[in-house]
Amino acid sequence: MRRSTLIAVAAGAVLVTAGTAVVAVGVSSSDHGPPDAGPEATSTALPPSGDGAPELDASSLATSFLDDWVEDGRVVRHDEGGDTVSEGQAYGLFAAVVAEDEQRFDEIWSWTQHELVRPDGLLAWRWDEGEVVDDEPASDADLDAARALVLAGDRFGRSDLHDDGVALATTIADRMTVETAQGRILLPGLWAADREPYAYNPSYASPVTFEVLSAATGDPRWDELQAGSAAVTTDIFEATDLPPDWAQVHTDGLVEPMPGPRGGGDPVQYGFDAPRLMLRYAESCAPADVALAGRPLATLDREDDVKSRLDLGGGALVEEQSPLGFAARAASAKASGDESAATSDLERAAELAAEYPTYYGAAWVMLSTAMLTDDALGGCATGEL
Structure with a gap:
């Protein structure tokens, strides 16, 4: 068996103070943008809707996401002060694909081209407020958009x-990938x-995206x-019970959990990024990815409730919960x-x-339902749950 090259962080070694709310309803985490984007900010909840849970139908949830969060092609983070991030535009494009809504897909992509494309x-x-305030790209958003x-x-x-997707994919491969051991x-x-x-974010790796873009571009990268992503992910799971939000990968292949993109800020944790890894691998068509x-x-099943932030051994760092x-x-x-x-x-x-x-x-309930029950996004985890 190949020796794991990841240095594990002891479970429970890092603590944070639990918040007073029962539910962590949303975050604007620095992981979704460049590391100098500012400190993490926890959003204020919108008033409870009182409408109960939506039906677990991918197309219906996608339409609801488009209705509730998209205005004239812009995905508006109403609970974050009304700004827009590239990640949100990519999620909107995914929603339009799942809902088979060509008109709104065009509106979202047109707004993105006019306002965000560098x-x-x-x-x-x-x-x-009408302009780009941080022009650094985030590769997960660009990858999802492609x-x-x-x-x-x-x-x-x-x-x-299709051609726009291939062009974006090629630029990502050219500028935001690197070879390691x-x-x-x-x-x-x-x-x-x-x-x-x-710096490495395990939850950005997406086997289905890699497969879709490989077929579209013919690019062996x-x-x-x-x-390479599967090798890193495997090493992570050989050394820790849960993946970290952030890690770093050395040229020689050594992988280390990190508290943030540049080593500062949050503690080493399974927070609002790392859970996406399971969704991205569960939708894969490859049995080895699904097994990961x-x-x-x-570890996640030890308690009935899943807290929004855990250490890498599964210990709760806060009492809040999140949909993700x-x-x-x-x-x-x-x-x-x-x-x-x-x-x-x-x-x-x-x-x-x-x-x-x-x-x-809302975005990740919509996306997780699509990824786990529908083949619209190119994955294989289809069928009724």
């Missing part, structure tokens, strides 16, 4: 969208390209990214073959997001 073709991270464009081109019979890995942004060890998504289930935490456990349960538990957790995620509406919660 001269190099990548997407500026944050827009507020996948959505290729899928939309195929779904709507549009070569222009583990293989090729995705960097979180341009800022990380010249810094070794390389996407297959290399799949292999199932590995954290025993339950959605990620649903993905891990489905990957492990427990359909009943997956259904229960996805329902709890939807109930939480409906009671306390937030952009991030």
